[in-house]
Amino acid sequence: MDLGLTAEQQQFQDLAREWVDREVVPHATEWDRAEQVDTKIVGKLAELGFLGLGIDEEWGGSGGDFLTYCLMMEELGRGDTSVRGIVSVSLGLVSKSIQKYGTEEQKSRWLPALCGGEMLGCFGLTEPGTGSDAGSLITRAVRDGDDWVLSGEKIFITNGTWAGVALIFARTGGPGPKGITAFLVPTDKSGFVRNEIKGKLGLRGQATASISLDEVRVGDEARLGAEGEGFTIAMTALDKGRIAVAAGSVGLARGCLEASIAYAKDRSQFGKPIAGYQLVQEMIADMAVETDAARLLVWRAADLVDRGLPFRTEASMAKLFATESAVKAANQAIQIFGGYGYVDEFPVGKAMRDARVTTLYEGTSQIQKLLIGRALTGISAF
Numbered sequence: 001m002d003l004g005l006t007a008e009q010q011q012f013q014d015l016a017r018e019w020v021d022r023e024v025v026p027h028a029t030e031w032d033r034a035e036q037v038d039t040k041i042v043g044k045l046a047e048l049g050f051l052g053l054g055i056d057e058e059w060g061g062s063g064g065d066f067l068t069y070c071l072m073m074e075e076l077g078r079g080d081t082s083v084r085g086i087v088s089v090s091l092g093l094v095s096k097s098i099q100k101y102g103t104e105e106q107k108s109r110w111l112p113a114l115c116g117g118e119m120l121g122c123f124g125l126t127e128p129g130t131g132s133d134a135g136s137l138i139t140r141a142v143r144d145g146d147d148w149v150l151s152g153e154k155i156f157i158t159n160g161t162w163a164g165v166a167l168i169f170a171r172t173g174g175p176g177p178k179g180i181t182a183f184l185v186p187t188d189k190s191g192f193v194r195n196e197i198k199g200k201l202g203l204r205g206q207a208t209a210s211i212s213l214d215e216v217r218v219g220d221e222a223r224l225g226a227e228g229e230g231f232t233i234a235m236t237a238l239d240k241g242r243i244a245v246a247a248g249s250v251g252l253a254r255g256c257l258e259a260s261i262a263y264a265k266d267r268s269q270f271g272k273p274i275a276g277y278q279l280v281q282e283m284i285a286d287m288a289v290e291t292d293a294a295r296l297l298v299w300r301a302a303d304l305v306d307r308g309l310p311f312r313t314e315a316s317m318a319k320l321f322a323t324e325s326a327v328k329a330a331n332q333a334i335q336i337f338g339g340y341g342y343v344d345e346f347p348v349g350k351a352m353r354d355a356r357v358t359t360l361y362e363g364t365s366q367i368q369k370l371l372i373g374r375a376l377t378g379i380s381a382f
């Protein structure tokens with residue numbers, strides 16, 4: 001068994017690490033306070049090929065395997081979960097769905113612009129009344145001649161106010177998951193209204209929006225995949241998306257661990273560095289072990305993806321463990337920083353606020369447990 005990275009993956013990791021240290025880490029607190037990242041970061045991410053990782057070169061992507069994508073997620077997550085989320089939604093959920101399910105026309109229309117950072121994508125699944133139970137969504141798409149007319153409400157949509165294209169899931173058939181179809185909706189369409197949700201606990205640098213679709217008219221060429229295939233498209237995107245969230249959480253936890261070690265060695269109380277006290281070392285050891293264990297779960301799931309093997313349950317395991325570990329790591333980091341951890345001059349308070357959402361989106365921790373439980377017992381407890 002080889003748990004090492006290839007020379008190419010190692011080289012990519014070094015590049016991502018150095019770039020995040022230079023372009024993201026120094027600005028993360030300022031973006032958090034301003035409730036907006038500097039949008040120039042999108043162009044910079046694209047320049048490096050980060051917005052096209054895993055997308056074929058013929059569509060403007062930069063290729064690369066899924067483990068490399070997870071390495072990028074870990075580094076971006078270490079720098080700023082808001083930036084990580086911008087990429088994991090636009091690239092991981094939208095571009096990759098277009099690559100997998102899109103027609104040649106859809107790929108050539110959207111992928112070069114998304115990979116090139118000319119626009120971002122957003123993923124519109126959640127609605128005010130349907131979060132975990134996304135298969136019951138009520139946004140409708142009704143046939144009108146050759147067109148579709150979409151009406152409904154979406155909420156908590158990452159990149160919602162910035163995106164040029166929205167992957168919208170709407171009901172075209174009867175109740176349940178089989179009645180859902182996916183559409184690629186240009187966000188400048190008449191009737192497409194988005195409002196930024198302000199005052200979030202974390203992920204404050206990232207634009208999260210509510211979207212109203214008021215009789216938005218699109219042609220049939222906007223339909224992604226077959227009629228009734230929408231829920232499969234959403235779940236396929238989220239299966240891999242969960243590994244990406246897990247990888248980003250490993251990065252967040254690693255950031256907390258590194259900051260805690262540095263601080264504990266520097267901060268003296270009772271005449272010696274607090275790093276020399278066993279109770280502080282216990283917290284550092286716990287953080288290190290859980291972060292490594294989470295990374296191994298991420299790498300196992302990513303390896304299954306790269307080998308074309310089933311990975312759904314392993315993705316849920318990685319997401320559940322890595323996100324819960326990240327919350328714990330951030331909390332322990334605040335403990336190690338003492339009162340200084342409670343003010344935003346140091347990064348660990350922001351890490352705690354950012355980590356908290358990872359156990360909620362792309363399937364809450366409870367939903368991951370139900371998915372794992374169903375896979376192991378064969379009985380659905382939903």
Ligand code: FAD
Pocket residue numbers: 089122123124125126130131132133155156157158159200203208357360361362363364365366367370381382
């Ligand atoms: P609910 O589903 O109402 O759940 C509430 C609680 O009940 C949770 O603890 C849950 O685990 C529990 N629960 C629900 N059902 C069960 C059950 N069967 N058994 C046990 N417990 C259960 N959505 C998108 O479509 N696109 C995005 O880009 C996106 N970005 C987001 C960004 C942010 C910052 C946030 C906060 C959310 C985002 N979401 C997005 C939405 C997110 O995926 C949902 O919030 C999530 O799926 C949970 O849905 P809910 O909030 O409606 O909670």
